[in-house]
Amino acid sequence: MDHTTVVPARPPAATNSRRPSRIRKHGSGYLFLLPAIVIFVLFLWLPIVKGVIFSFQDVDFVKGNSWVGFDNYKTVFHDSTIGQSIKNTLYYMALCLIIGFWVPILFAVAISEVRRLQGALRVMAYLPNVIPLVVLYGLWRWIYDPVGPINAALQWIGLDQIMFMTDPKWSMASLVIMETWQSFGSAMLIYLAAVLSVPKDWYEAAEIDGAGIWARIRHITLPSIKGLIGLMLIMQLIATSQGYQSQLAMLDGGPVNATMTYGLKIVKYAFTQLNYGVASAMGVLMFIVLSVLAIIQFRLNNQGDR
Amino acid sequence: MRAAERGILSTHDYKKSATRILIVVMSIVILAMVLSMLYPIAVTFLNAFKSTIDVNSFPPKLLPREWVTTNFKEGWDLMNLPLFMRNSLFVFLGNLIVTVAALGGAAFALSKLNLPGRKLIFLFFLSTLFIPPSTYIVPNFVNLKDLGLMNSFFALWLPAGASAFNMLLLKSFFDDINNEIFEASRIDGASNWYGFTRIALPLAMPIISTLAIFIFSSAWNDWFWPSLIMHDDQHYPVASAIYKNVINARGIKLNIKFAILAMVAVPPMVIFLLFQRFIMRGLHLGGVKG
Numbered sequence: 001m002d003h004t005t006v007v008p009a010r011p012p013a014a015t016n017s018r019r020p021s022r023i024r025k026h027g028s029g030y031l032f033l034l035p036a037i038v039i040f041v042l043f044l045w046l047p048i049v050k051g052v053i054f055s056f057q058d059v060d061f062v063k064g065n066s067w068v069g070f071d072n073y074k075t076v077f078h079d080s081t082i083g084q085s086i087k088n089t090l091y092y093m094a095l096c097l098i099i100g101f102w103v104p105i106l107f108a109v110a111i112s113e114v115r116r117l118q119g120a121l122r123v124m125a126y127l128p129n130v131i132p133l134v135v136l137y138g139l140w141r142w143i144y145d146p147v148g149p150i151n152a153a154l155q156w157i158g159l160d161q162i163m164f165m166t167d168p169k170w171s172m173a174s175l176v177i178m179e180t181w182q183s184f185g186s187a188m189l190i191y192l193a194a195v196l197s198v199p200k201d202w203y204e205a206a207e208i209d210g211a212g213i214w215a216r217i218r219h220i221t222l223p224s225i226k227g228l229i230g231l232m233l234i235m236q237l238i239a240t241s242q243g244y245q246s247q248l249a250m251l252d253g254g255p256v257n258a259t260m261t262y263g264l265k266i267v268k269y270a271f272t273q274l275n276y277g278v279a280s281a282m283g284v285l286m287f288i289v290l291s292v293l294a295i296i297q298f299r300l301n302n303q304g305d306r
Numbered sequence: 307m308r309a310a311e312r313g314i315l316s317t318h319d320y321k322k323s324a325t326r327i328l329i330v331v332m333s334i335v336i337l338a339m340v341l342s343m344l345y346p347i348a349v350t351f352l353n354a355f356k357s358t359i360d361v362n363s364f365p366p367k368l369l370p371r372e373w374v375t376t377n378f379k380e381g382w383d384l385m386n387l388p389l390f391m392r393n394s395l396f397v398f399l400g401n402l403i404v405t406v407a408a409l410g411g412a413a414f415a416l417s418k419l420n421l422p423g424r425k426l427i428f429l430f431f432l433s434t435l436f437i438p439p440s441t442y443i444v445p446n447f448v449n450l451k452d453l454g455l456m457n458s459f460f461a462l463w464l465p466a467g468a469s470a471f472n473m474l475l476l477k478s479f480f481d482d483i484n485n486e487i488f489e490a491s492r493i494d495g496a497s498n499w500y501g502f503t504r505i506a507l508p509l510a511m512p513i514i515s516t517l518a519i520f521i522f523s524s525a526w527n528d529w530f531w532p533s534l535i536m537h538d539d540q541h542y543p544v545a546s547a548i549y550k551n552v553i554n555a556r557g558i559k560l561n562i563k564f565a566i567l568a569m570v571a572v573p574p575m576v577i578f579l580l581f582q583r584f585i586m587r588g589l590h591l592g593g594v595k596g
Contacts, residue, residue, distance in 0.1 A: 028499070029415050029421045030421065032414060032415035032419070033412045033415050035407065036411065037412070037427075039464055039468050040434065040467075042453070043467075044468045047446040047448075047449040051441070051442045051445035054448065107336070110336055114336070121340065122586075123582065124343050125339070126585070127344075127578070128346070130571075130578040131575075132526055132548075132574060133545065134553055134570065135350065135568075138563060139346055139350050142353070143346060147364040148366065149366050152366055153365075181342070220314075221314060238438060242438055244440065245530055248530065266440065266444060270447070271534065276448055279444040280444050287438065290438045291436065294436040295436075
C-alpha cells in the first residue's frame with residue numbers, strides 16, 4: 001500500500017486527553033456491528049426460522065396460524081405435480097450443463113490466444129449480462145417467435161419451423177439457450193483470468209519437450225483451472241436447482257407444465273394458491289438437499305484459497 | 307524469445323499449416339460468438355425504429371426500411387417511465403446507503419478493531435452464504451408482511467443489508483489495508499467513528515464503486531420480488547412495471563414494445579461501458595470467493 005496517498009488528518013485534540021478504557025473502546029466497536037446484526041437477524045435468520053415453523057403450520061393471515069404437524073410434508077410427497085417438477089428441475093440442470101457449462105471454458109481458452117482486440121472481445125462477451133432481464137424476456141420471445149428471425153433462417157435453409165416456446169420438447173431447451181446467451185460472458189471472464197495467469201514458461205518447457213497444442217491445453221491449461229471449474233460447476237448446480245424466474249416470466253411453467261420447476265412450484269403454491277405452509281415445507285426440503293451441495297462448494301472454495 | 311510474449315501457442319506453432327487451420331477455425335467460432343452476442347442487442351434497438359408493418363414482416367430484415375423515431379415518444383407516453391425509473395433509482399440509492407453503512411461498518415469492525423469474539427460474529431454473517439435464497443423466499447415474504455413493510459421501499463432497502471457476500475467483499479478489502487494507518491490515528495486519539503468515516507470509507511471507494519454497480523444492476527433488474535411487495539405505481543421499480551405493462555400485456559404494438567425495451571436497456575449499458583473496470587474487478591472477486 002502506498003503510504004503517501006493517505007495522510008490521516010490530525011483528529012480533534014479534545015479526545016486526546018484520556019485513553020478510553022477497554023470496555024469503552026470495545027463498546028463502540030460493537031456498535032459498528034449492531035446495524036448489520038439487527039438486519040441479518042430480522043431479514044435473514046428470522047425468515048429462515050419462520051420457514052421451518054411455517055412448514056408445520058397452516059398459515060392464515062386472517063384467522064392466525066395453526067399447527068398441522070407433518071400435513072404439509074405429506075401434501076408435498078403426495079402431490080404428483082411436485083414429482084414432475086423435480087424431474088423438470090433435474091432436466092433443466094442437465095440441459096444447463098450440456099448446453100451452457102463448457103461454452104465459457106472453450107471461449108476462455110480460445111480468447112486467451114487472441115492478441116489483438118482482446119479487450120473488445122471481453123466487452124462484447126459481457127454485454128448481454130448488462131441487458132435487463134425484462135428486456136431479455138421481451139427480446140427472446142420475439143427471437144423465438146414462429147415468425148421470428150430463427151424460424152426465418154430455418155425456412156431459408158429449408159428446415160421445418162420450430163415452435164421454440166409452445167412445443168414442450170423445445171421449451172426448456174429454448175430457455176437454457178437464452179440464459180446461456182445472457183450469462184456466459186461473466187463465467188468466460190472468470191475463466192479467462194485464470195487461463196491467462198498460467199505461467200507462460202510452462203508452455204515453453206512443454207513445447208521443448210515435444211508437447212503439441214492439444215497436449216499443452218490438456219496437461220497444462222485445464223489442470224491449472226481444474227479447481228475453478230469444479231467451483232463453477234457446484235455454483236451452477238446450486239443456482240440452476242433453484243431456477244424459476246425465466247420459466248415464470250417466459251412461459252409461466254407451461255406448455256403443459258414442461259417448464260414447471262421445483263422453484264416455480266414453490267412460488268405457485270405460495271402466491272397463486274396462497275398455501276404458505278406447503279410452500280415453506282418445500283423450501284425446507286430444498287434446503288436440506290442443497291446444503292449437501294453447499295458443503296461441497298465450501299470445501300472446494302477453501303482448497304482454492306490455499 | 308521472451309516467455310511473456312507467448313501464450314499456449316508459440317511463434318514456432320504459427321508456422322505450421324495445421325495450426326494455421328486451427329487458428330482460422332477458432333477465429334470463425336469467435337466471430338460467430340461475437341455476432342450472436344451482438345445480433346439480439348442490435349435488433350432490440352433496430353426494431354425500435356421500424357414501422358409497424360416493417361417490424362411484423364416475414365422474414366424479418368435487420369435494418370428498418372425507414373427510420374421511425376416517433377416510436378420512442380409513443381412508448382414514453384404509454385406508461386409513466388420517469389416515475390418507474392425514479393423508483394428504481396430510489397431502490398438503488400437506499401440499497402447502497404444501507405450496504406455501505408451497515409455492512410461497511412460491520413466489515414470495518416470485524417477487520418480492524420480486534421474485537422473479542424469477532425471470529426464467531428463473522429461466522430454468524432458468513433454462514434448465511436450457504437443458505438440458498440429461494441428456499442426462504444416464502445417465509446421472507448410473510449416475514450415482511452408481519453413486520454408491516456408491505457408496499458414500502460424499506461422492504462427492499464433494509465434486506466439489502468443482509469448480504470453476506472457483499473460484507474465479505476468489503477471485509478477482504480479492509481483486510482488488505484495496512485493496520486498502521488488506523489493504529490497511528492488511534493494513538494493520535496481518533497475515535498473508531500473517525501477511523502471508519504475518514505480513513506476506511508475513503509480508501510474503500512474502489513470496492514464501493516464495484517458494489518454500487520452491482521447494486522444498481524440488481525435494482526434495475528429485479529422484477530419479481532418487488533412486484534410481490536409493491537402494490538401501486540408509486541412504488542413499482544421499472545423492471546416490475548415493464549414486466550406487468552409490456553411483457554405480459556397484450557395489444558402493445560411490437561415496435562412500441564421494442565422502443566420501450568430499448569429505453570430501459572440504455573442506462574445499464576451506458577454504465578457498463580463507462581465503468582467496465584469496476585465490473586471486471588468485481589467479477590474477479592466473485593470468481594475467487596464464490
